[in-house]
Amino acid sequence: MNTRSIRKYVAVGAVAITTLGALAACGSTGGASADGKTTLTFWHNGTAEPILGIWQDAVDEYEAANPDITIDVVPIQNEDFATKIPLALSSDNPPDIYFNQGGGLLATQVQSGQVADITEYTSDWIGDLGAAAGNWSVDGVQYGIPYASQVVGFWYRTDLFEQAGITAPPTTITELSEAVDKLKAAGIAPIAVGGKDRWPDAFYYNTFAVRECGEDVLKKGLTEADLSDDCFTKAGQDVIDFIATEPFQDGFNGTPAQQGAGSSAGLVANGKAAMELQGTWDKSVMQGLTDTKLDPLLGWFPFPAVEDGAGDPSATLGGGDGFSCTQEHAEQCADFLEFLSGDDIQTKLVESQVVAIPVKAAASSAIADPVIKSVYDFNSEAAYVQTYFDIALPTGVGSALNDAVANLFAGKGTASSVAEAVAAAK
Amino acid sequence: MSTTSAAVTESVTAAAGSSPAPRVITRRRSSTRKRLELLLLLGPATVLFVAFVFMPLIAATYYSLFDWNGFGPLTDFIGIDNYTKALTDPLFQGAIGHNLFIVGASLVVQLPLSIALALLLHGRIRGRTALRLLVFTPYVLSEAVTAVIWLSLLQPHGVVDGLLEGAGLGGLVQLWLADQNIVMFTLFAVITWKYIGFGIILFLAGLQGVPDELREAASIDGATPWQTTRLIVLPLLGPTIRIWIFLSIIGSLQLFDLVWIMTLGGPAGASTTMASYLIDRGFRRYEFGFGSAVAIILFVFCFVFALFYQRFALRRDTQGALTGRVE
Numbered sequence: 001m002n003t004r005s006i007r008k009y010v011a012v013g014a015v016a017i018t019t020l021g022a023l024a025a026c027g028s029t030g031g032a033s034a035d036g037k038t039t040l041t042f043w044h045n046g047t048a049e050p051i052l053g054i055w056q057d058a059v060d061e062y063e064a065a066n067p068d069i070t071i072d073v074v075p076i077q078n079e080d081f082a083t084k085i086p087l088a089l090s091s092d093n094p095p096d097i098y099f100n101q102g103g104g105l106l107a108t109q110v111q112s113g114q115v116a117d118i119t120e121y122t123s124d125w126i127g128d129l130g131a132a133a134g135n136w137s138v139d140g141v142q143y144g145i146p147y148a149s150q151v152v153g154f155w156y157r158t159d160l161f162e163q164a165g166i167t168a169p170p171t172t173i174t175e176l177s178e179a180v181d182k183l184k185a186a187g188i189a190p191i192a193v194g195g196k197d198r199w200p201d202a203f204y205y206n207t208f209a210v211r212e213c214g215e216d217v218l219k220k221g222l223t224e225a226d227l228s229d230d231c232f233t234k235a236g237q238d239v240i241d242f243i244a245t246e247p248f249q250d251g252f253n254g255t256p257a258q259q260g261a262g263s264s265a266g267l268v269a270n271g272k273a274a275m276e277l278q279g280t281w282d283k284s285v286m287q288g289l290t291d292t293k294l295d296p297l298l299g300w301f302p303f304p305a306v307e308d309g310a311g312d313p314s315a316t317l318g319g320g321d322g323f324s325c326t327q328e329h330a331e332q333c334a335d336f337l338e339f340l341s342g343d344d345i346q347t348k349l350v351e352s353q354v355v356a357i358p359v360k361a362a363a364s365s366a367i368a369d370p371v372i373k374s375v376y377d378f379n380s381e382a383a384y385v386q387t388y389f390d391i392a393l394p395t396g397v398g399s400a401l402n403d404a405v406a407n408l409f410a411g412k413g414t415a416s417s418v419a420e421a422v423a424a425a426k
Numbered sequence: 427m428s429t430t431s432a433a434v435t436e437s438v439t440a441a442a443g444s445s446p447a448p449r450v451i452t453r454r455r456s457s458t459r460k461r462l463e464l465l466l467l468l469g470p471a472t473v474l475f476v477a478f479v480f481m482p483l484i485a486a487t488y489y490s491l492f493d494w495n496g497f498g499p500l501t502d503f504i505g506i507d508n509y510t511k512a513l514t515d516p517l518f519q520g521a522i523g524h525n526l527f528i529v530g531a532s533l534v535v536q537l538p539l540s541i542a543l544a545l546l547l548h549g550r551i552r553g554r555t556a557l558r559l560l561v562f563t564p565y566v567l568s569e570a571v572t573a574v575i576w577l578s579l580l581q582p583h584g585v586v587d588g589l590l591e592g593a594g595l596g597g598l599v600q601l602w603l604a605d606q607n608i609v610m611f612t613l614f615a616v617i618t619w620k621y622i623g624f625g626i627i628l629f630l631a632g633l634q635g636v637p638d639e640l641r642e643a644a645s646i647d648g649a650t651p652w653q654t655t656r657l658i659v660l661p662l663l664g665p666t667i668r669i670w671i672f673l674s675i676i677g678s679l680q681l682f683d684l685v686w687i688m689t690l691g692g693p694a695g696a697s698t699t700m701a702s703y704l705i706d707r708g709f710r711r712y713e714f715g716f717g718s719a720v721a722i723i724l725f726v727f728c729f730v731f732a733l734f735y736q737r738f739a740l741r742r743d744t745q746g747a748l749t750g751r752v753e
Contacts, residue, residue, distance in 0.1 A: 082709055086496040086714070089497060090496055090497055090498075108712060111495065111497045111498055113500055120642075159575075195604070196603070196689060198691060198692070205441070249582070250582040250604075251602075251603065251604035252599040252604065253601075253603075253604040253693035253694075254582075254693065255581070256577070260487045260578055262581035262584065372548075393712075396495070396711035396712055396713055399706075399710050400711070407694045407695075410606060410692070410693040410694035411694075
């Protein structure tokens with residue numbers, strides 16, 4: 001009884017600590033075995049079909065062509081990467097190939113010393129991937145390879161727009177506000193946003209900043225994590241003014257972004273809201289949340305121009321998905337990534353509609369859907385694509401930015417509070 | 427949980443006046459054999475405890491003194507800066523407040539409610555077994571499942587709103603999870619829904635230990651049912667109540683799963699708890715040194731409370747737990 005009681009209350013009190021501490025001992029296994037075969041561990045976030053099957057087929061094909069390589073495929077839920085990667089990178093046995101979104105997140109991970117420099121292994125073919133690959137390099141060193149690009153824009157229901165009497169997608173913020181008014185008058189929730197998850201809120205601040213700031217100011221601000229320029233304050237004010245027009249669904253601060261029919265993606269998918277500012281991937285997410293065939297019903301338009309903004313209206317917010325390698329089997333990993341970037345696999349990704357914007361131009365001919373084609377063209381013609389701020393900034397700072405924007409959505413803060421939060425988290 | 431129930435039953439029996447099991451046999455054993463036995467029985471548990479509780483505790487304390495993002499060596503020693511930063515952060519202060527709100531509300535609402543329902547279900551009413559099962563069901567669900575279910579029920583224009591409107595109570599409809607002034611009450615209601623069954627089962631077990639003879643004697647002496655409950659049943663439930671309070675407070679201080687799934691601590695930090703703040707800073711912001719400091723603060727909170735509670739409130743129920751030596 002005595003020892004048991006003591007143990008009991010120490011144990012309950014220490015649960016939180018074991019979460020941080022004991023998990024640090026976890027890791028993965030891999031390495032060369034005695035028969036000269038090399039085993040690579042491959043962590044990706046494609047836990048659902050069709051992408052799950054595409055990666056598995058690719059691995060099978062690669063293994064058949066390279067008998068000395070075995071690839072151990074580990075699909076991991078996207079949200080779990082945030083916790084698993086830092087722990088794996090501080091262990092002795094990180095995965096050899098892992099999913100990565102590049103930018104400041106990758107730069108933070110590079111500090112672990114575990115992420116491999118694959119510049120020399122990729123230099124021959126990386127040019128084929130275009131500008132997208134730049135987001136996977138830190139200080140001129142290539143630390144990964146993208147397989148898809150993403151841009152952020154408005155997905156909208158053509159049927160609901162028609163019902164509200166909106167004839168063309170809005171091209172300026174004024175037109176967007178008019179569309180919002182028309183939708184409200186027709187009894188339709190104009191815009192869905194997943195405020196619970198915070199990063200969808202940040203898309204508004206980020207895109208307003210892309211419209212308000214010139215390219216140089218924007219890039220400098222994000223590189224130095226210093227958003228003190230006036231244009232960022234203007235973006236903050238734009239967000240506040242936009243929220244004041246009450247364009248969002250009821251209770252948007254409690255709405256998740258992508259889980260279930262009640263999420264912001266689910267609301268648009270089921271015709272409960274007319275549009276949503278989201279990444280390119282959102283179309284496949286929405287299709288997963290409804291039985292209605294969305295193909296003829298969904299349209300896409302870029303974030304409207306802000307009158308008097310210093311930013312280029314053809315610029316956009318976006319990012320990409322890719323993979324990085326760790327030190328031990330860097331060369332083999334880079335070879336596998338070259339295989340993954342091949343036209344065949346790129347085309348498969350496009351045909352299954354998991355990827356709207358392939359990094360290989362050759363695969364773009366496989367795009368059948370005219371809406372996806374318009375997204376692809378917009379991306380190709382964009383003045384530049386600014387990486388999502390939370391990924392572009394060092395991780396802690398990016399998260400602080402998302403939180404500060406979410407506070408604006410909850411009515412807390414001022415036009416400059418996002419810049420202040422970024423300065424405080426630096 | 428089974429050890430707790432056993433402990434409760436044991437102390438209830440002791441308090442009710444029946445004699446404890448004789449220990450004469452134990453005393454006759456030779457001391458060497460007893461030591462071997464202790465080593466055998468406590469050894470594995472001690473190893474696990476040291477490896478998975480004590481060592482991480484020491485490690486976290488060490489990490490908490492550094493500015494560290496979880497990668498690379500610990501080089502940036504900053505002393506207690508992480509602690510002062512946490513304790514002066516309005517968001518963390520708010521989080522402590524939210525935990526204390528749950529602690530207080532549990533004591534004021536859940537405790538009387540569980541005792542009342544246990545007394546009701548202890549009496550001879552129709553469908554008693556079915557009712558007992560019903561109130562206990564939510565407790566069997568994992569906290570994550572509970573959170574997902576309620577998250578969808580509580581969406582605007584969702585099931586809860588529909589039921590309220592159907593009952594003509596449409597005026598009561600709120601933005602349950604999106605309104606900063608409502609969200610803690612919503613979470614508390616879900617916590618109550620989930621944990622009330624556990625309290626009831628605990629108190630039903632406690633009520634088994636109240637001898638029928640005492641009630642009978644009281645009623646022969648002319649005591650009303652209310653007097654019997656107040657003067658005989660409740661005092662004899664004392665040890666069970668004290669254990670319930672202990673478990674409830676520790677649980678409230680560590681509240682995490684439900685909050686993380688239902689609100690992520692939002693909107694605007696209105697439902698952040700100490701544990702959700704810890705995970706947010708540690709894992710989402712890669713501030714592992716700072717996260718460790720928050721973990722230590724949470725630990726100290728729970729530990730100090732547990733120590734004092736064991737020492738003063740539970741003293742009679744667990745005699746010798748801290749002061750006595752192993753018999």
